Amino acid sequence: MPDTQALVNEFVVKLKRRKVEGSHATARLTAELLRSVISQQRVPYTNQAGVLIEAVKAVGEQLISANPVELAVGNIVRRVLHIIREEDLSLATTAIGGLNLSAGSDDEDDAELDDRTVLSAAAVAAAARSTLRAPSLHTLLEDIPDSVAAPHTSSSGGDSEGKSKSADKNSRTRKLKHDVIEAINELIQDIDTCHEQIAEQAVEHIHQNEVILTLGRSRTVMEFLCAAKEKKRSFRVFVAEGAPRYQGHVLAKELVARGLQTTVITDSAVFAMISRVNMVIVGAHAIMANGGVIAPVGLNMVALAAQRHAVPFVVVAGSHKLCPLYPHNPEVLLNDLRSPSELLDFGEFSDCMDFGTGSGAPLLHVVNPAFDYVPPKLVSLFITDTCYTTEELTPFCNFCIGNTSGAVALLLIKY
Amino acid sequence: MWRRSASFILDQQQEKKSKALTSPSMDEPLQNPNLNNPNNISAYYQTRAAHYGVVTSDWLAQAQAAVGFDPVDAASEKGIRSVDSDKPFSVIDEFNHWRKLPDLAEAVAAILALASVIRSSKATTMMELESELKKASDSLKSWDTTSISLTAGCDLFMRYVTRTSALEYEDFDAAKLRLIERAEKFGEISRKARRTIAMLSQDFIFDGCTILVHGFSRVVLEVLKTAAQNKKLFRVLCTEGRPDRTGLRLSNELAKLDVPVKLLIDSAVAYTMDEVDMVFVGADGVVESGGIINMMGTYQIALVAHSMNKPVYVAAESYKFARLYPLDQKDLTPALRPIDFGVPIPSGVEVETSARDYTPPQYLTLLFTDLGVLTPSVVSDELIQLYL
Numbered sequence: 001m002p003d004t005q006a007l008v009n010e011f012v013v014k015l016k017r018r019k020v021e022g023s024h025a026t027a028r029l030t031a032e033l034l035r036s037v038i039s040q041q042r043v044p045y046t047n048q049a050g051v052l053i054e055a056v057k058a059v060g061e062q063l064i065s066a067n068p069v070e071l072a073v074g075n076i077v078r079r080v081l082h083i084i085r086e087e088d089l090s091l092a093t094t095a096i097g098g099l100n101l102s103a104g105s106d107d108e109d110d111a112e113l114d115d116r117t118v119l120s121a122a123a124v125a126a127a128a129r130s131t132l133r134a135p136s137l138h139t140l141l142e143d144i145p146d147s148v149a150a151p152h153t154s155s156s157g158g159d160s161e162g163k164s165k166s167a168d169k170n171s172r173t174r175k176l177k178h179d180v181i182e183a184i185n186e187l188i189q190d191i192d193t194c195h196e197q198i199a200e201q202a203v204e205h206i207h208q209n210e211v212i213l214t215l216g217r218s219r220t221v222m223e224f225l226c227a228a229k230e231k232k233r234s235f236r237v238f239v240a241e242g243a244p245r246y247q248g249h250v251l252a253k254e255l256v257a258r259g260l261q262t263t264v265i266t267d268s269a270v271f272a273m274i275s276r277v278n279m280v281i282v283g284a285h286a287i288m289a290n291g292g293v294i295a296p297v298g299l300n301m302v303a304l305a306a307q308r309h310a311v312p313f314v315v316v317a318g319s320h321k322l323c324p325l326y327p328h329n330p331e332v333l334l335n336d337l338r339s340p341s342e343l344l345d346f347g348e349f350s351d352c353m354d355f356g357t358g359s360g361a362p363l364l365h366v367v368n369p370a371f372d373y374v375p376p377k378l379v380s381l382f383i384t385d386t387c388y389t390t391e392e393l394t395p396f397c398n399f400c401i402g403n404t405s406g407a408v409a410l411l412l413i414k415y
Numbered sequence: 416m417w418r419r420s421a422s423f424i425l426d427q428q429q430e431k432k433s434k435a436l437t438s439p440s441m442d443e444p445l446q447n448p449n450l451n452n453p454n455n456i457s458a459y460y461q462t463r464a465a466h467y468g469v470v471t472s473d474w475l476a477q478a479q480a481a482v483g484f485d486p487v488d489a490a491s492e493k494g495i496r497s498v499d500s501d502k503p504f505s506v507i508d509e510f511n512h513w514r515k516l517p518d519l520a521e522a523v524a525a526i527l528a529l530a531s532v533i534r535s536s537k538a539t540t541m542m543e544l545e546s547e548l549k550k551a552s553d554s555l556k557s558w559d560t561t562s563i564s565l566t567a568g569c570d571l572f573m574r575y576v577t578r579t580s581a582l583e584y585e586d587f588d589a590a591k592l593r594l595i596e597r598a599e600k601f602g603e604i605s606r607k608a609r610r611t612i613a614m615l616s617q618d619f620i621f622d623g624c625t626i627l628v629h630g631f632s633r634v635v636l637e638v639l640k641t642a643a644q645n646k647k648l649f650r651v652l653c654t655e656g657r658p659d660r661t662g663l664r665l666s667n668e669l670a671k672l673d674v675p676v677k678l679l680i681d682s683a684v685a686y687t688m689d690e691v692d693m694v695f696v697g698a699d700g701v702v703e704s705g706g707i708i709n710m711m712g713t714y715q716i717a718l719v720a721h722s723m724n725k726p727v728y729v730a731a732e733s734y735k736f737a738r739l740y741p742l743d744q745k746d747l748t749p750a751l752r753p754i755d756f757g758v759p760i761p762s763g764v765e766v767e768t769s770a771r772d773y774t775p776p777q778y779l780t781l782l783f784t785d786l787g788v789l790t791p792s793v794v795s796d797e798l799i800q801l802y803l
Contacts, residue, residue, distance in 0.1 A: 049540065123548070137733055137734075137736060137797055137798070137800075137801040138572065289788070290790060291790070301642070326618065326619075326781075326788060328618060328621065329621075
């Protein structure tokens with residue numbers, strides 16, 4: 001598959017050079033790339049899921065290492081892996097159902113079936129499903145065969161091997177790949193529509209005559225505010241300009257174009273204005289498993305100001321930004337240091353930063369971090385989209401909307 | 416003034432109830448010497464004292480070597496023995512036998528005891544077996560109301576028996592066999608849980624960190640042991656853990672692993688907190704609010720850590736999740752334990768002998784369990800889902 005490799009390399013280079021920006025675009029492109037990887041992947045009759053998982057993992061590792069700070073890549077890779085496992089499992093269970101578990105069936109629960117009475121098909125399905133779900137107290141005592149508890153690839157290999165003997169091979173081979181690609185298409189659609197999904201909830205949160213503060217520009221925030229405006233809410237927006245990239249200016253322009261009353265303030269004026277604000281609504285770069293937020297630089301300050309005046313600090317983010325990792329030293333490890341040219345014009349200060357002057361080291365340093373880490377206790381509310389198609393995730397989304405950081409952790413450990 | 420608090424009234428009620436509960440169960444296993452469990456000393460802490468206070472790990476190793484096989488094998492052996500013995504079967508005896516084994520957690524002992532109930536049961540239907548188990552687990556629970564993991568273990572197993580896919584067998588004997596087999600595997604599950612927790616927590620221990628540990632917990636020891644094996648460089652501060660000196664024992668174990676250890680008296684926690692990077696504690700029980708019940712002193716350590724912005728991590732296996740919702744410190748059945756002050760105490764002076772306290776969830780950062788790394792609020796969700 002030389003063509004997919006070329007695609008992968010191209011995307012890796014783009015990621016490395018930070019040519020793809022924003023987690024939304026990255027998530028979408030990653031999903032599309034993985035879809036083409038899967039569709040190009042040749043699958044053998046046996047162990048199809050295993051092969052697909054291996055392929056996705058290999059590509060995923062390359063992508064993640066290309067830009068480890070862009071957590072959306074990893075999130076999408078994990079979601080795709082989950083999709084493959086789930087589709088494989090649903091195929092396996094329907095196959096079991098179809099076979100009605102003829103005696104001596106050779107499926108993945110071999111180990112527990114061997115000398116005992118045959119489990120009913122429902123029980124097998126339940127046991128198999130429990131291997132996909134995160135461990136819980138429910139399943140603590142239940143029998144999880146070691147082969148399944150161990151890396152899933154081997155077990156799924158075993159079971160598809162078993163199945164291919166009985167079921168007709170051709171349709172099954174096509175089926176898995178087809179189902180997986182279908183599911184990834186759905187995922188891409190979800191990513192596309194996440195803004196609208198989030199914006200739908202805007203009227204519940206923004207009330208008449210309120211003053212909203214935001215910093216920088218986030219498409220999710222923009223659509224959120226506009227959706228409230230469309231529902232005939234009249235409110236005012238303070239936009240902190242978001243130095244050094246001044247994306248706030250762009251947002252202000254867009255909001256004014258939609259007829260919203262907008263005020264632009266400098267970042268340093270946030271604390272001065274916060275007492276007049278009813279709610280802070282911001283976007284995020286990524287949401288970590290403990291409910292902490294990786295956000296554009298400057299937001300930690302806003303969050304602290306909001307806490308000081310007991311103003312609700314609301315984070316809106318699509319579900320592709322939910323990351324199941326815990327931040328360790330996030331200020332350093334999950335940060336990008338960007339070019340100083342955003343802060344200073346090249347000509348003006350280039351002398352001060354010259355290595356040739358004085359002792360050999362420049363006297364002027366410029367540090368330009370891209371992200372802030374907002375600790376979970378400063379966030380009052382997360383608003384995410386409810387577009388999970390997997391039925392087991394839906395109940396948790398509601399939690400996630402109505403609840404604080406703990407619920408995000410809850411949502412994350414489930415996938 | 417405190418006598419007027421609602422929880423105090425609750426305490427009194429509970430005490431009465433537990434007495435009422437114990438008395439009917441007295442009649443069946445009369446010859447059991449352990450049954451007259453002196454109500455003023457918690458059996459749970461008797462076990463702990465036996466395991467951690469007096470017994471050293473060398474002794475433990477010797478004892479294990481002498482026994483010659485691992486506790487789970489022992490489990491099956493003993494279980495079979497108890498079937499063909501003539502004397503009337505008693506869960507509490509069985510439980511006491513198991514809890515003597517040093518490597519076995521209390522919940523595991525409870526589940527093994529319930530398994531032997533199944534084995535010796537002469538029930539012929541599932542309903543009969545269930546009610547027998549219910550009786551056994553009730554008598555176990557009321558025998559030692561202070562042990563949270565005992566109660567949690569019983570609840571978990573009962574829950575498994577009543578609502579599990581494993582019982583979709585048509586055959587009653589097969590179902591019975593399966594239940595017994597699962598129960599016996601539980602010892603293994605608990606040991607695997609400890610490994611999982613140790614693996615999960617490794618990311619959180621970074622080079623050069625200082626960890627404050629309170630009390631002796633097998634899970635915490637496993638976590639630190641794994642970190643030491645992974646060549647992490649860290650320092651441990653151990654509290655002394657009066658009165659049963661569990662901290663001394665932990666420092667002894669850690670010194671064997673060449674981990675730099677410093678012993679503190681219990682009252683030096685606030686003094687040393689500024690050099691601490693994280694607090695690591697185990698738990699006797701994790702309650703529905705997401706808080707923990709642990710050895711006396713955990714609450715004040717958590718308070719100090721919270722006020723100095725240090726993370727408090729709890730390592731606990733998921734079978735310690737208990738269906739309790741304590742509202743305050745006095746809202747628990749107090750587990751009492753004798754305290755030796757070294758000098759005679761003048762008459763008329765009261766001594767607070769409670770062995771544990773309740774740490775509310777807002778003072779805990781994360782819980783490391785075999786279900787994953789959880790925030791306290793996820794714990795309550797997990798419990799709600801299980802017993803909904």
